[in-house]
Amino acid sequence: MSVRDRRLPLLTAALLAALTTAACGGGGGDGGTAAAAGEQAADTVPVAATDDACDVASAELPAGTHSFAVTNSGSQVTEFYVYADGDRVMGEVENIAPGLTRELLVELPAGSYETACKPGMVGDGIRAGLTVTGEAATLSEDETLARASADYQRYVQSQTGALLEQTTAFTDAVEAGDVEGAKALYPVARTYWERIEPVAEVFGDLDPLIDGREGDQAEGEDFTGFHRIEQALWVGGTTEGMAPYADRLLADVQEVVDLADGTTLEPLQLANGAKALLDEIATGKITGEEDRYSHTDLWDFAANLEGSEAAVQALRPYLEEADPELVAEIDERFAATEAELEQYRTDGGWTPHDQLTEDQLRGLSDSVTALSESVSRVAAVVADR
Amino acid sequence: MTGPDDGRRGGLSRRRLLGALGVGTAGVLAGGAAGGALGRATADDAAGAPAPSPTDAVPFHGAHQAGIVTPAQDRLHFVALDVTTDSRDELVQLLRDWTAAARRMTAGQDAGEVGAVAGERYAPPDDTGEAIGLPPSGLTITVGFGPTLFTTADGVDRFGLAARRPAPLVELPAFPGDQLDPAISGGDLCLQACANDPQVAVHAVRNLVRIGAGVVSVRWSQLGFGRTSSTSTGQDTPRNLFGFKDGTANLKAENGSALDRFVWVGDDVEGTAAEWLRGGSYLVTRRIRMLVEPWDSSSLDEQQRTIGRTKGSGAPLGQRAEFDPVDFTTQVDGEFAVPETSHVFLAHPTNSGTAILRRGYSFVDGSDGLGRLDAGLFFIAFQRDPATGFVQVQRNLRLDAMNEYVRHTSSAVFACPPGVRDADDWWGRALFG
Numbered sequence A: 001m002s003v004r005d006r007r008l009p010l011l012t013a014a015l016l017a018a019l020t021t022a023a024c025g026g027g028g029g030d031g032g033t034a035a036a037a038g039e040q041a042a043d044t045v046p047v048a049a050t051d052d053a054c055d056v057a058s059a060e061l062p063a064g065t066h067s068f069a070v071t072n073s074g075s076q077v078t079e080f081y082v083y084a085d086g087d088r089v090m091g092e093v094e095n096i097a098p099g100l101t102r103e104l105l106v107e108l109p110a111g112s113y114e115t116a117c118k119p120g121m122v123g124d125g126i127r128a129g130l131t132v133t134g135e136a137a138t139l140s141e142d143e144t145l146a147r148a149s150a151d152y153q154r155y156v157q158s159q160t161g162a163l164l165e166q167t168t169a170f171t172d173a174v175e176a177g178d179v180e181g182a183k184a185l186y187p188v189a190r191t192y193w194e195r196i197e198p199v200a201e202v203f204g205d206l207d208p209l210i211d212g213r214e215g216d217q218a219e220g221e222d223f224t225g226f227h228r229i230e231q232a233l234w235v236g237g238t239t240e241g242m243a244p245y246a247d248r249l250l251a252d253v254q255e256v257v258d259l260a261d262g263t264t265l266e267p268l269q270l271a272n273g274a275k276a277l278l279d280e281i282a283t284g285k286i287t288g289e290e291d292r293y294s295h296t297d298l299w300d301f302a303a304n305l306e307g308s309e310a311a312v313q314a315l316r317p318y319l320e321e322a323d324p325e326l327v328a329e330i331d332e333r334f335a336a337t338e339a340e341l342e343q344y345r346t347d348g349g350w351t352p353h354d355q356l357t358e359d360q361l362r363g364l365s366d367s368v369t370a371l372s373e374s375v376s377r378v379a380a381v382v383a384d385r
Numbered sequence B: 001m002t003g004p005d006d007g008r009r010g011g012l013s014r015r016r017l018l019g020a021l022g023v024g025t026a027g028v029l030a031g032g033a034a035g036g037a038l039g040r041a042t043a044d045d046a047a048g049a050p051a052p053s054p055t056d057a058v059p060f061h062g063a064h065q066a067g068i069v070t071p072a073q074d075r076l077h078f079v080a081l082d083v084t085t086d087s088r089d090e091l092v093q094l095l096r097d098w099t100a101a102a103r104r105m106t107a108g109q110d111a112g113e114v115g116a117v118a119g120e121r122y123a124p125p126d127d128t129g130e131a132i133g134l135p136p137s138g139l140t141i142t143v144g145f146g147p148t149l150f151t152t153a154d155g156v157d158r159f160g161l162a163a164r165r166p167a168p169l170v171e172l173p174a175f176p177g178d179q180l181d182p183a184i185s186g187g188d189l190c191l192q193a194c195a196n197d198p199q200v201a202v203h204a205v206r207n208l209v210r211i212g213a214g215v216v217s218v219r220w221s222q223l224g225f226g227r228t229s230s231t232s233t234g235q236d237t238p239r240n241l242f243g244f245k246d247g248t249a250n251l252k253a254e255n256g257s258a259l260d261r262f263v264w265v266g267d268d269v270e271g272t273a274a275e276w277l278r279g280g281s282y283l284v285t286r287r288i289r290m291l292v293e294p295w296d297s298s299s300l301d302e303q304q305r306t307i308g309r310t311k312g313s314g315a316p317l318g319q320r321a322e323f324d325p326v327d328f329t330t331q332v333d334g335e336f337a338v339p340e341t342s343h344v345f346l347a348h349p350t351n352s353g354t355a356i357l358r359r360g361y362s363f364v365d366g367s368d369g370l371g372r373l374d375a376g377l378f379f380i381a382f383q384r385d386p387a388t389g390f391v392q393v394q395r396n397l398r399l400d401a402m403n404e405y406v407r408h409t410s411s412a413v414f415a416c417p418p419g420v421r422d423a424d425d426w427w428g429r430a431l432f433g
Helices: A013-025 A141-175 A179-195 A206-211 A226-236 A243-261 A267-285 A297-314 A316-322 A324-342 A358-375 A378-383 B014-021 B026-043 B088-106 B198-211 B256-262 B272-277 B292-296 B300-307 B343-347 B390-395 B401-405
Strands: A044-049 A054-056 A060-062 A064-072 A078-084 A088-096 A101-108 A111-117 A126-133 B075-083 B140-145 B189-195 B216-224 B281-290 B361-367 B373-383 B406-416
Touching: A044 A078, A044 A111, A054 A111, A054 A126, A060 A064, A064 A078, A064 A088, A078 A101, A088 A101, A088 A141, A088 A297, A141 A179, A141 A243, A141 A267, A141 A297, A141 A316, A179 A226, A179 A297, A206 A226, A206 A243, A226 A243, A267 A297, A267 A358, A267 A378, A297 A316, A297 A324, A297 A358, A316 A324, A316 A378, A324 A358, A324 A378, A358 B216, B075 B198, B075 B373, B088 B140, B088 B198, B189 B198, B189 B281, B189 B406, B198 B216, B216 B361, B292 B373, B292 B401, B300 B343, B300 B401, B373 B406, B401 B406
Parallel strands: A044 A064, A060 A126
Antiparallel strands: A044 A054, A064 A101, A078 A088, A078 A111, A111 A126, B075 B189, B075 B216, B140 B189, B140 B406, B281 B373, B281 B406, B361 B373
């Protein structure tokens, strides 16, 4: 995060008032996602996930709300996604541990989709086609945009569940004095945080508590959050004295999760958030400022990129009507940036920032600069409706 | 530190040096002709047009690109870029977009048609705004194509241009004493922005780089704050950071025949590969760090004998006034007035056998880690062929006494296409068209 970069307009007072009530009723607490409050699934579609298969019981479904019950019989943690064109996430369920079954509730209009399991939570996943039949509804621009906000809210809810679980695992390790375990969990927990940071930044005072860097605090304020513990783990090689910071971090994350689950961003905020996440990459991750002790910046890079893409893809149905050329360019540049980043994937993670050469960082920087230029034009297209 | 009798330190006597040039080769013919052409150029002082107002616009359209023989402005922002796309179409579109933006900015307008503040609220402005209210300030923007645009260092012909690379467009050879940093050398493309207001020059480069996002990536850039050459007889000769007048004997805009001979690529260019470059020129840049602390602690005599001119008037040693002809036979107290290791002696067209148009700028990039000024000359030269231009001059400077006080830290060469003729024309049309 950056305390210097606050692009997102603050939520309106009305919206803030709405969320204080909506927050309690928000879905996603079970780790799955809700299509919309009060909707009932027409059926349950079993999905058998293993380390090398992803068998969805039906390849053709009628339009409507469906429940996918994903059972992980593999040895690795997996994720399940339903994608529309351009990998727009219609619904996803994260962090399905071996032996567990999780449910994904998702509303699917008529059209062509892809399902994907991601054993090990990496790569494009094991994919299969899914055809949804029925009459395609014709939506007005405003309806399309309203749906974008709802789609993105579902995405946020899928991430907050995993964020809470992984932060809990991380803080448990810290409190247990397990330095190596905590080090391994640190970038994983941050992944879910970095994906939805535009939402978290809306709650201005929580963001610096969770993600502030040393020196960002006002006089008299304590240095807390992920980076405080990161410093202890990597510089001190210890968890000593960190238990209170772990408690505080988990409480702050819980609070932000509760607030975020009930927050619906305006379409314009989605567009600005997508750009802000790319700016985060350019100013914090390329430079190695974000994770200056652990050098796990590329984890955050990947997460920011995924979060940015999720926000843009939520707007995709609108953008495809309003500016198809821009959509094609954005697709191309997301793909180029992902390909650039992919070179640095290691077994179970990413190359540490301090092992990247200047040339490698330049390649990453160039691709993000190009992508950012394209994404910067989304907001005006959205505002121009 | 050199002593007063170091004029002969190189062991190369004046007689031998002049003899080497006098063996009846093409070199001596070129040398004699070069001296003659320059003599006429500097003798034509009275014909010099009055300098334009520093705030006026310099015409963008013309047979040649502006920023070469147009009067040297006071400020420079130079940028070298690498092309990051493999798409020829994207590159061509960028050159068209750049031409349009350059046409606008050199006229004192915003980079884009909408402007810095008139656009949509939620869209990034198409101009960055820092030049709002500033006059054109003599802004010129000059584009150049590097050897690696035609064929990468690995031999890849990315844009189908390999067959159109002019033979002279090759990386410069290594010179003795080079301390080049590859990170600030070379480049697929360059943009030279010169203006009389630094903010106008920086604004131009910044907007062109912004427009190039996704197609090009900045490789290196250099700011220059004071011109070190005059390119018109209407201009006074400025001083460089050694404190000396620089560019007294430079090629000047007023001497058309010398420019055709030494600067512009002519219609007689050999081979079809370079036809697109007719009316263009080759641009060589060298970032020359001056070791100012040892220079400042050397005696006035040492400084003058290193340069070969007086520090005050800029007159050649042994002469009275700046524009007095350099006479290498003049003796003072039984010694040749202009030492044969002096910069003027070795660089002068009479002895180098050629001439180049210099258009360099002083720079100060702060201090180095030892507290020394990181300063010098960002050398820019235009010529019709680098081999018979800069390379020939620089080879002759092997024994230059000035070498003790300078380090070349970056090097680049570019082919600058001819001028943009009208509103439908664009940079590189003849190359890509």
